[in-house]
Amino acid sequence: MLVLVCYDVSTETRAGRRRLRRVAKVCESTGQRVQKSVFECQLDVAQFEALERELLAEIDAQQDCLRLYRIPGTRGFEVLEHGAFKAVDFDGPLVL
Amino acid sequence: MQLLNTLYVTTADTYLRLDNDTLRVEVEQETRLRVPLHHLSAVVCFGHTGLSAPLMHRLAEGGIALVLLDDNGRFKARLEGAVTGNVLLRQAQFGRVADPAFTLDMARACVAGKIKNTRQVLQRGAREAKSEDEAQVLTRLADDLAASLRALTEATSLDVLRGIEGEAARQYFIGLNLLVRPESRAVFQMDGRTRRPPRDRFNAMLSFLYSMWMNDCRSALEAAGLDPQVGFLHALRPGRAALALDLMEEFRPWADRLALTLINRGQLTADDFVLREGGGVLLEPDARKAVVVAYQERKRDEINHPLLAQSVPLGLVPLVQARLMARALRDDGAPYVPFVAK
Numbered sequence: 001m002l003v004l005v006c007y008d009v010s011t012e013t014r015a016g017r018r019r020l021r022r023v024a025k026v027c028e029s030t031g032q033r034v035q036k037s038v039f040e041c042q043l044d045v046a047q048f049e050a051l052e053r054e055l056l057a058e059i060d061a062q063q064d065c066l067r068l069y070r071i072p073g074t075r076g077f078e079v080l081e082h083g084a085f086k087a088v089d090f091d092g093p094l095v096l
Numbered sequence: 097m098q099l100l101n102t103l104y105v106t107t108a109d110t111y112l113r114l115d116n117d118t119l120r121v122e123v124e125q126e127t128r129l130r131v132p133l134h135h136l137s138a139v140v141c142f143g144h145t146g147l148s149a150p151l152m153h154r155l156a157e158g159g160i161a162l163v164l165l166d167d168n169g170r171f172k173a174r175l176e177g178a179v180t181g182n183v184l185l186r187q188a189q190f191g192r193v194a195d196p197a198f199t200l201d202m203a204r205a206c207v208a209g210k211i212k213n214t215r216q217v218l219q220r221g222a223r224e225a226k227s228e229d230e231a232q233v234l235t236r237l238a239d240d241l242a243a244s245l246r247a248l249t250e251a252t253s254l255d256v257l258r259g260i261e262g263e264a265a266r267q268y269f270i271g272l273n274l275l276v277r278p279e280s281r282a283v284f285q286m287d288g289r290t291r292r293p294p295r296d297r298f299n300a301m302l303s304f305l306y307s308m309w310m311n312d313c314r315s316a317l318e319a320a321g322l323d324p325q326v327g328f329l330h331a332l333r334p335g336r337a338a339l340a341l342d343l344m345e346e347f348r349p350w351a352d353r354l355a356l357t358l359i360n361r362g363q364l365t366a367d368d369f370v371l372r373e374g375g376g377v378l379l380e381p382d383a384r385k386a387v388v389v390a391y392q393e394r395k396r397d398e399i400n401h402p403l404l405a406q407s408v409p410l411g412l413v414p415l416v417q418a419r420l421m422a423r424a425l426r427d428d429g430a431p432y433v434p435f436v437a438k
Contacts, residue, residue: 029117030132047134090135093392094103095385096110096121096128 002078003048004069005031005039009059022058023066026051034087040079042090100137102312104388105145106381112139114151136160138315142384143167161315169307169384174314182321189326189339189425200254202342202424202432203329207261208248209346209434214268215241216437217349221275230274237271240264257329265289272298275356283366284359293376297369298355300377301387305351306344308391309414313347314340316414320422343417346434350410354394358387403433 005027009020027033030051031041043051052068059066071078081087088094103119105112111122119136121129133154138161141147145164152175155162162175192198215238222234244264251257269288276284276298286298294300314337317324327338329345358364368383379387395411408416417435424432 025116028130030134032130032132041132042135088129088131090101090131091396093389094101094129094131094136095388095392096103096105096107096123 001043001045001048001073002071003031003041003043003051004067004071005041005051005055006067006069007037007055007059008065009037010063016060016063019058019060019064023055023064026054026058032087032090034085040087101131101135102138102140102392103131103136104140104142104392106142106385106388108144108381110145112141112145112147112151114148114154117154119151133158133160138163138311140165140311142169161311161318163311165307165311167378167381167384169304171307171310176318185321185422185426186323189323192425193326193328193332199328200251200257203254203257204248204251205432205434206329206342206345207257207264208245209436210261210348211241211245211248211264212434212436213346213349214264214352215245217275217353218268218271221271225274226278234271234274237267240267254329261329272352272356275360277360280359280362293372293374293378295375295377297364297366297377298359300369300379301355301358301364302351304379304384304387305355305391306348308388309347309351310337310340310344312395312411313344313414313418316418317343317421319415320418322418322422322425339421343414343421346417346436347414350394354390358390363390400438402436402438 007023009023010016011020024033024037027039027041030043030047031039034040041051048070055066055068079087103121105121107123109123110128113120113122115130118130118132119139120127121131139155140163142165147162152162156175156177159177163171164173166172192202218234218238218241222231222238225231225234241264244260244267247260248257251260266288269286273281273286284296284298286296289302290296290299291303294303314324317340322339324337324340326332327340327342330336330338330341332338363386364383368380368386370378370380372378395409397410398407399410399413400406401408401413401416403420404416413435421432423430
C-alpha cells in the first residue's frame with residue numbers, strides 16, 4: 001500500500017530542529033520526499049508498523065504532529081501528479 | 097511472493113553509496129536517484145560503476161544480490177552474503193547428480209520446456225505470417241520441433257539428448273529469421289547462433305538478453321536454497337552455473353520473443369550497434385539501456401502459470417520454477433515440470 005507521511009515538527013528550539021532532522025531521516029530511509037514535509041512510502045503492513053514505531057520514537061507528542069495516510073492500491077490511480085516535481089516509481093524499471 | 101525491483105546502472109562513471117538505508121546513485125557528484133533498499137532484490141552494474149564498501153556490506157546483509165557485468169552484459173562478479181538455505185536440500189541436490197536416471201529425466205524436462213516454448217514462437221509466427229510460403233515454412237519447422245519432442249522421450253543418454261537439443265535449436269534459429277519483419281531483414285539477419293563475440297546484430301541482442309535472464313535464474317535458485325553450480329543437462333565445470341543454465345533453457349524463447357518485438361517495433365535500428373574489428377557486434381550504450389527497460393517491463397507482464405493455475409508476473413516465474421526444482425530434488429516421484437505458457 002501507499003503510505004503518505006506528513007509532519008509538522010516545532011522548530012522553535014534546538015531540540016525541535018534536531019527532531020525535524022531525525023524524522024526526515026526516518027522517512028527518507030523508507031520512501032521519497034514529494035514535498036517539504038510530505039513523503040510517499042510504498043510499504044507492506046509490517047514495514048508500515050515499523051515506520052510508525054520509528055517515527056513515534058522521534059517526535060514529541062506535546063509539540064509536533066504526525067499524520068499517516070494509508071492508501072490501498074486502486075490500479076495506479078492513487079496519486080495524481082501535477083507541476084514541476086516528478087516522483088520516481090519504485091515499481092517501474094529502475095535503469096540509469 | 098513479491099516481485100521486488102532490480103536497479104540497473106548502465107551509465108558510465110556513476111557512483112553508488114549507502115545513505116540512510118537508501119541507495120543513492122550519483123553521477124559526477126550529483127544525486128540522480130535514491131531508492132529505499134526495501135524495494136530492491138538486486139543491483140546490477142554495467143562497466144565502470146563505483147560503489148562504496150558500506151553499501152556492499154548493507155546489500156550483503158539484506159540479501160540483495162550485487163552483480164557486476166562488463167559493458168556488454170557479460171558476467172564478471174557477484175557479491176554474496178553468507179551461505180543460506182537448507183543444507184539438507186543441497187545435500188539432496190548433490191545426491192541427485194550422482195543418479196544417472198534422475199539426471200536424464202531432469203535434463204529431458206529442461207530441454208522439453210525449451211523446445212515447447214520455441215515451438216510456440218514459431219507457431220505464432222506462422223499464424224501471423226504475411227505470406228503463405230513463409231507460413232508454410234514456419235509450420236514445417238514447428239512440426240520438426242514436435243518430432244524432436246517425441247524423440248526426446250526415447251533418448252537414453254545425455255549425449256543423445258544434447259544432440260536433439262542442438263538440432264532443434266538449429267532449426268528454430270532458421271525460423272526466427274522469418275519472424276523479423278521484411279523491411280528489417282537486411283539489417284537483422286542471423287546465420288545461426290554465434291557468441292563470444294556475437295557476429296551479427298540479432299545475436300548481439302540475444303547474448304545481452306540471455307545474460308539478463310541468466311542473472312535472474314541464478315538469483316532465483318539461490319533464493320530457493322539450491323546450489324546454482326550443480327546442474328543436470330549442463331555438465332559440471334568449475335565456475336559454470338550449470339543449474340542456472342538448466343533453468344534458463346525454458347526462458348530463452350522469452351528472450352528471443354522480446355528481441356523480435358524490439359526489432360519489429362523499430363525500437364532498435366542498425367545504428368544502435370557497433371561493428372568491431374574482427375567481426376564482433378555490440379550494442380551501443382543507449383540501446384543497451386532501451387533493452388534493459390524493455391526487459392524490466394516485460395517481467396511485469398502477468399502470465400498464466402499452468403501448474404499454479406494462477407496469474408504471475410513473468411519476472412517471478414524463475415522463482416516459482418526454482419522452487420519446483422527444489423521439490424523435484426527433494427521428493428521422490430515429484431518430477432520437475434518446466435514452465436510452458438499456454
